Amino acid sequence: MPNDAVNEKSIPVFGGGQTAFYAKSNKVPLPLIERASGIYMWDIEGNCYIDVSSGPVVSNIGHGNTSVADRMAEQAKTMEYAFARLARNHPNIEYSERLARLAGPGFERVHLTSGGSEAMENAIKFLRQYAIVTGNPSKTKIITCQPSYHGATIATLAMNGEILMKPFLDGFVESSVKVPAPFSYRIPLGNDAGGYAKYCADTLEATITELGKENILAFVIEPIGGLSTGCVVPPETYIHRVREICTHYGVHLVFDEILCGMGRTGKFLAAHHWPQALPDIVTMAKGLASGYSPLGAVLAPASMVDKLADLSGFEFQYSYNANPVSSAAGLAVLDEYQRLDLIAKAGEMGTELREGLEGLKKRFPIIGDIRGKGMLLAVELVANQETKAMLPHELQPADRVRVHGLNNGLMIYSRPTSGGKYGHWFLVSPPLTITQKELDDLLQRLAATLSDLTTELTESGVL
């Protein structure tokens, strides 16, 4: 092989390097962001955008927080890495203890990871290993919701309720068993949200009975939806019923709080909204280090973890698990949460934000539904508010709102699950640090965005 094959200068770089890997070639180019502060981001041409969705609900404390950056730098200078299988370190211990305290009884043990998918994988590996060492080796099946999102590793892709992934997964890896998600807006005719949620829980029970409880490892749900359902909040009765079913049949209940945890919904865990129906395991990520460093966590009861430790020890380790610099970032983020009282603020500002969005719904008939909890809200776009008729998927409504958003100074995360089968919506989940004045700015830019989208849809004859 000629020497220049490894010479960086000989490698052609296409336009934006890594961006080309993600973007379809015919899409509007993504802005090239060079600095960010609070809820705002600026591209290289000086255009300013509000981070409407905190990326994918990551940047909970906002951008450019120097106390977090300084703490990370300090940690990197003092001790940047110690392999968790061979040594312990203070940032990890302190951070795990603080997370466990915030999560409360039932979540005394914390396993730190480098993100959400990895947390989800480790939660499942932990449960599988626990089943084997406690004499339940037939427990192999996982039940998840249709639709749902739990990550992008191969195993978590197989857990996701995303029908578009079928060709990718078929014959490649066994997918989880699916039960319907407890939708609140797009529910079959003749149902109300409560009745439909009961049907969903009954389907879970019937599925467990049909497959045999001895074969079911876990039921995994997003207790409050994010990217898959557009922030669906199930009725309280659903969560209680699901808890009862899982306890009755000896199936582990796992809450994927990777997106909805860390104070987003006005409580540290979404699970804390239903204290009588806590899950067995919780996974977290995203807001933990708020984008400053990759960080995720699996929270589990001491009774299970200590038993596994006695019998075999948890077998699985990544080199970057429990990275001290990430834990330092996590600690500094928690300090910011405390200093700014961000969990209470998520509840209060969430109410303001929802009211503002309800005002927009009155002005723009293309808004069909506003849902979510605290500062985790989604707006569903429709062709008709009365009939809930969807916008034609060929027009890519979710992508068009993103593009009009960019033109009006908004960075919006939108995603039609399963090719639009469940509707088109976007997330309104700005950093929890947002002020009233900034919120007004966001709503004003959003009104301009929706006005442009309405004009486009009218001109194309859809409205």
Ligand SMILES: Cc1ncc(COP(=O)(O)O)c(C=O)c1O
């Ligand atoms: C509910 C949920 N679970 C898991 C994940 C995967 O997390 P990550 O992207 O950090 O791997 C996500 C990411 O969007 C998520 O929203």
